[in-house]
Amino acid sequence: MQHGNVTMKLLDNYGRLIKDLRLSVTPRCNLHCLYCQPLDWEQSEPPGTISVEEVRNFLTAMRMLGLEAVRFTGGEPLVRKELAQMIEAAREVGVPDIAITTNGMLFKRKAKDLVAAGLQRINLSMDSVTPEVFRTMTRGGEVRRVWEAIETAWELGLEPVKINAVMIRGMNQGEVIPLAKLSLDKPLQVRFLEYMHLDNSNPEVYQQRFIAGAETKAHLEREFGPLEKLETDPSAPARVYKIPGSLGTIGFINPVSEAFCSSCSRLRLTSDKKIRPCLLTDLELDISGAFAAEKPVEALVDAILLATDRKPAFGNTLPKLRERVMVGIGG
Numbered sequence: 001m002q003h004g005n006v007t008m009k010l011l012d013n014y015g016r017l018i019k020d021l022r023l024s025v026t027p028r029c030n031l032h033c034l035y036c037q038p039l040d041w042e043q044s045e046p047p048g049t050i051s052v053e054e055v056r057n058f059l060t061a062m063r064m065l066g067l068e069a070v071r072f073t074g075g076e077p078l079v080r081k082e083l084a085q086m087i088e089a090a091r092e093v094g095v096p097d098i099a100i101t102t103n104g105m106l107f108k109r110k111a112k113d114l115v116a117a118g119l120q121r122i123n124l125s126m127d128s129v130t131p132e133v134f135r136t137m138t139r140g141g142e143v144r145r146v147w148e149a150i151e152t153a154w155e156l157g158l159e160p161v162k163i164n165a166v167m168i169r170g171m172n173q174g175e176v177i178p179l180a181k182l183s184l185d186k187p188l189q190v191r192f193l194e195y196m197h198l199d200n201s202n203p204e205v206y207q208q209r210f211i212a213g214a215e216t217k218a219h220l221e222r223e224f225g226p227l228e229k230l231e232t233d234p235s236a237p238a239r240v241y242k243i244p245g246s247l248g249t250i251g252f253i254n255p256v257s258e259a260f261c262s263s264c265s266r267l268r269l270t271s272d273k274k275i276r277p278c279l280l281t282d283l284e285l286d287i288s289g290a291f292a293a294e295k296p297v298e299a300l301v302d303a304i305l306l307a308t309d310r311k312p313a314f315g316n317t318l319p320k321l322r323e324r325v326m327v328g329i330g331g
């Protein structure tokens with residue numbers, strides 16, 4: 001196999017085409033969202049965190065196996081000072097679609113360098129438009145900085161800008177309508193995410209806080225009337241709708257009530273170099289050895305094939321004690 005040559009398509013044992021990668025570049029985060037990160041989360045970069053060269057080698061191997069899109073995530077990807085170099089590596093090895101998921105706090109400051117490096121798209125987390133609710137859910141974040149990030153993304157031509165809002169009963173139900181209204185006159189895709197039990201919270205409290213996407217949709221339809229369904233890539237997690245006449249769109253990501261495992265096209269790589277074939281099972285393959293091999297790209301191809309072979313048919317959406325919480329996996 002030649003460097004950068006796409007020679008294969010990667011199919012798992014259930015006939016799913018694996019073409020998307022979520023790559024976590026750090027476990028650190030500068031916000032502390034209630035549903036994502038425990039209060040005692042370690043905030044220093046652990047030794048052995050993935051390097052720029054390792055990102056390049058992994059993406060080269062994935063690209064040889066047909067990778068179409070990478071999304072850099074974390075923790076918070078923008079706290080990693082080498083993020084632009086990693087994006088540049090993705091561009092150099094020919095990944096066609098390069099995106100980040102970020103809380104946006106540092107985006108205004110770093111955006112130009114990231115776009116110059118090859119960043120094409122951005123997903124921003126914004127659970128609320130109301131400053132007090134946002135501050136409570138993120139334990140201290142300022143929603144004004146997400147707005148600055150959205151405007152910066154538009155100025156730099158990053159489209160479409162997607163907004164992720166995790167819906168939690170008792171916290172941001174009152175934000176459903178204000179968030180959806182953003183799509184009326186702005187070219188945004190506002191996506192409502194179901195809360196997953198990936199935070200090791202008390203299972204009963206989790207059940208009380210969980211809101212199914214259908215409930216959020218019904219809430220919206222009481223206000224705006226029937227939403228218009230749009231056709232999108234079936235392997236993408238969001239089901240996309242539109243308030244009739246609006247400029248933007250509304251997405252629902254319902255991994256719990258309408259699990260989309262049968263169309264899952266994703267692998268994850270954690271910042272401590274473990275391939276996680278499924279977000280919702282604890283299965284991980286430590287591939288540090290492949291990164292350290294004499295011919296790392298070839299060894300990584302083998303590791304990716306093995307991880308794909310182990311990709312389970314379904315994740316476990318029920319509340320259970322997880323070995324790793326969301327901030328350490330990379331959403």
Ligand code: SAM
Nearest residue numbers: 036074075076101102103125164195196326331
């Ligand atoms: N720090 C970045 C951010 O805030 O977007 C990237 C990492 S964060 C883990 C990625 C996405 O996962 C965010 O949109 C976040 O809201 C979502 N997320 C985190 N914990 C979640 C949970 N328990 N259930 C559903 N989504 C969650």
